[in-house]
Amino acid sequence: MSNCSEKPTIIFxxxxxxxDLAYDDFIWNDLLPIRYAELHNCSIEQSKATLYAxxxxxxxxxxxxxxxxxxxxxxxxxxxxxIEHKNKVAFRPNCLELLDYLKNxxxxxxxxxxxxxxxxxxKLEHMGIADYFDVIVSSEQIGHAKEFIxxxxxxxxxxxxxxxxxxxxxxxxxVLNGAKxxxxxxxxxxxxxxxxxxxxxxxxYPMLDQLTELIAHLNPAEVEQKYx
Numbered sequence: 001m002s003n004c005s006e007k008p009t010i011i012f013x014x015x016x017x018x019x020d021l022a023y024d025d026f027i028w029n030d031l032l033p034i035r036y037a038e039l040h041n042c043s044i045e046q047s048k049a050t051l052y053a054x055x056x057x058x059x060x061x062x063x064x065x066x067x068x069x070x071x072x073x074x075x076x077x078x079x080x081x082x083i084e085h086k087n088k089v090a091f092r093p094n095c096l097e098l099l100d101y102l103k104n105x106x107x108x109x110x111x112x113x114x115x116x117x118x119x120x121x122x123k124l125e126h127m128g129i130a131d132y133f134d135v136i137v138s139s140e141q142i143g144h145a146k147e148f149i150x151x152x153x154x155x156x157x158x159x160x161x162x163x164x165x166x167x168x169x170x171x172x173x174x175v176l177n178g179a180k181x182x183x184x185x186x187x188x189x190x191x192x193x194x195x196x197x198x199x200x201x202x203x204x205y206p207m208l209d210q211l212t213e214l215i216a217h218l219n220p221a222e223v224e225q226k227y228x
Contacts, residue, residue, distance in 0.1 A: 007107045008165045008186070008218070012133075013146075014113040016171030016193030018099075018211075019123065020090040025194050027082055028055075035076045060147050060174060062139060065114040079118050086126050092190070098211040099132045107218070110135040112155065112168075114146050114175075135159045146175045152182035167218065169208065176205050188214065 015024050028051075037047035054073060055064075063069040067079040102109055111133045113120055120138045124130040139145045142154035155161075163183035170176050171193035180187060191207040192199040200207060208214055 007105075008167050009108040009110060009161055010102055010214075010218075011110045011112050011166055011168045013170035013172070013175065014111060014115055014120070014123065016092075017169055017190055018092060018095050018111075018129070019127070020092050021171065021194035022196040023085075023088045023090065025196055026088060027078070027085065031081060031085065032074070032076060032078065035081065036074050039075060060145060062143070062145055065119075065139065065145065066116045067118050068116070079122070082119065083122055086122070089123060089126055090195075091127070092193075092195075092211060094210045094212040096129075098214060099129065101212065101215060103132055105219075109133050110137070110159070112137050112139075112146060114139045116140045146170070147172075147178045149178055149182050152179060152184070167214070169211075169214065173204060186217075188217070 012018055015021055033044055033047040033051055036042075036051060037044050040047070042050075051074070058064045058069075067082070070076075070078045099109070109132055112135075115123070115138060117138045117140050120136070124136070130136065137155060137158065139151055142151050142158070144150040144154060146152075152163075156163075164185055166184050167186040167188070168176070168179050168184050169188045169190070170179070171190040173189065176187045176189060187205050189200075189203045189205040189207045191203075191209040199209070206217075
């Protein structure tokens with residue numbers, strides 16, 4: 001999809017950016033170790049150690065983000081487990097306020113996530129935000145995780161965009177590094193991706209706390225008082 005708008009395209013990550021990462025932390029760090037221990041008759045400590053080793057082995061790969069891969073690897077239906085606890089999925093502060101503002105002011109909005117297609121579909125349907133976005137892409141469709149320049153090359157082939165006319169917001173610094181290497185200049189991180197963890201103190205990119213803080217960067221001359 002070409003960007004014909006005079007306004008920049010805003011590309012959002014999903015988990016930890018628009019949605020509170022506390023949900024994913026609960027699924028992968030709290031609940032899955034319990035389910036794995038029950039299934040494999042081991043202690044929680046053994047379960048956590050085994051899963052941690054798996055996580056380290058596959059971090060920043062497409063497998064890391066694949067519910068199908070993890071279901072096969074640990075023999076627990078992780079997608080069903082996520083849906084079972086869908087009530088814990090939550091927006092980050094001022095998420096809908098920002099999406100409404102951008103929609104009402106004619107900004108093209110894209111969603112680019114490492115979540116696999118199944119997990120993306122589940123969260124979009126549950127949270128009801130698909131209609132905000134002109135383009136929605138999972139790295140599973142591209143064949144490369146967002147951490148790598150090949151993702152951005154593939155995305156541009158599917159949906160052409162001008163890297164210098166894009167604002168990209170993501171909670172993972174390695175992902176932002178990949179976008180920077182591709183040529184995207186307007187990059188923002190998230191100060192507190194998970195409400196269950198303390199805010200970050202430092203980052204190599206500007207950090208947004210309330211998502212509506214982005215408005216001041218996009219249009220500082222016309223920031224409405226309630227977003228200041």
